[in-house]
Amino acid sequence: MTPGIRPLIAGNWKMNGLSADIGELEAMAEAAFGGADALICVPATLMTRAHVALEGKLQLGGQDCHTAAAGAHTGDVSAEMLADAGATHVLVGHSERRTDHGETDGIVADKAEAAWRAGLTAVICIGETKAEREGGKTLSVLSRQIPGSVPKEAKAKNTVIAYEPVWAIGTGLTPTVEDVAEAHAHIRKELETLLGEEAGKMRILYGGSVKPGNATELLSIEHVDGALVGGASLKAVDFLAIAAACPV
Numbered sequence: 526m527t528p529g530i531r532p533l534i535a536g537n538w539k540m541n542g543l544s545a546d547i548g549e550l551e552a553m554a555e556a557a558f559g560g561a562d563a564l565i566c567v568p569a570t571l572m573t574r575a576h577v578a579l580e581g582k583l584q585l586g587g588q589d590c591h592t593a594a595a596g597a598h599t600g601d602v603s604a605e606m607l608a609d610a611g612a613t614h615v616l617v618g619h620s621e622r623r624t625d626h627g628e629t630d631g632i633v634a635d636k637a638e639a640a641w642r643a644g645l646t647a648v649i650c651i652g653e654t655k656a657e658r659e660g661g662k663t664l665s666v667l668s669r670q671i672p673g674s675v676p677k678e679a680k681a682k683n684t685v686i687a688y689e690p691v692w693a694i695g696t697g698l699t700p701t702v703e704d705v706a707e708a709h710a711h712i713r714k715e716l717e718t719l720l721g722e723e724a725g726k727m728r729i730l731y732g733g734s735v736k737p738g739n740a741t742e743l744l745s746i747e748h749v750d751g752a753l754v755g756g757a758s759l760k761a762v763d764f765l766a767i768a769a770a771c772p773v
């Protein structure tokens with residue numbers, strides 16, 4: 526945690542979720558999030574129903590957006606469409622988008638600007654691969670990804686950074702407390718170089734195999750201002766247990 530920053534617990538449902546799962550969102554909306562803000566990023570197909578189910582108690586996010594507001598881009602969704610459906614946030618540059626869709630740092634930065642254009646907060650995802658970690662390149666990868674993916678105009682009110690080591694996503698593996706602390710301190714320093722004072726107010730989330738059992742430890746690390754949760758956000762009971770790990 527960083528003094529003065531209210532934590533954000535964010536869920537990413539990825540390509541999961543059918544009508545039958547709306548009850549999980551309703552159960553989340555019944556809970557109290559005393560110590561944190563809460564956000565759920567659902568697939569585009571569920572956006573409108575999720576907006577109703579969440580009753581404004583949790584914020585709603587998309588998982589990606591096109592750089593354009595509208596046009597001939599079959600299968601894509603714009604930030605304006607997400608905002609129209611009730612979203613307040615959108616993930617950009619998730620490692621699965623970078624890998625599956627060849628998204629570069631430059632594309633991610635353009636998507637962050639598209640999010641702002643539509644009035645959304647951009648959750649900009651960064652993180653090293655297993656090979657990069659094993660090659661001792663974690664910090665240099667972050668030093669490249671931050672100025673590449675985060676536009677210089679980023680403000681704490683419209684931007685969240687999510688550090689997700691690719692090798693920790695969906696694997697049950699997490700970096701050590703020391704490694705998370707080192708990465709987050711480095712991210713804060715790189716943000717300061719890029720954004721100046723604004724960097725001190727910006728949330729830096731940790732993502733990658735966050736579960737109820739490790740949330741307290743991860744969320745107590747300096748400069749960890751919340752979590753981006755994949756698998757454990759699909760069930761209200763797990764997501765709420767992670768949110769409850771934030772001190773009120």
Ligand SMILES: O=C(CO)COP(=O)(O)O
Pocket residue numbers: 537619689693694695696697732733734735753754755756757
């Ligand atoms: O990619 C993630 C969230 O965006 C993390 O996923 P898991 O929590 O399933 O490891």
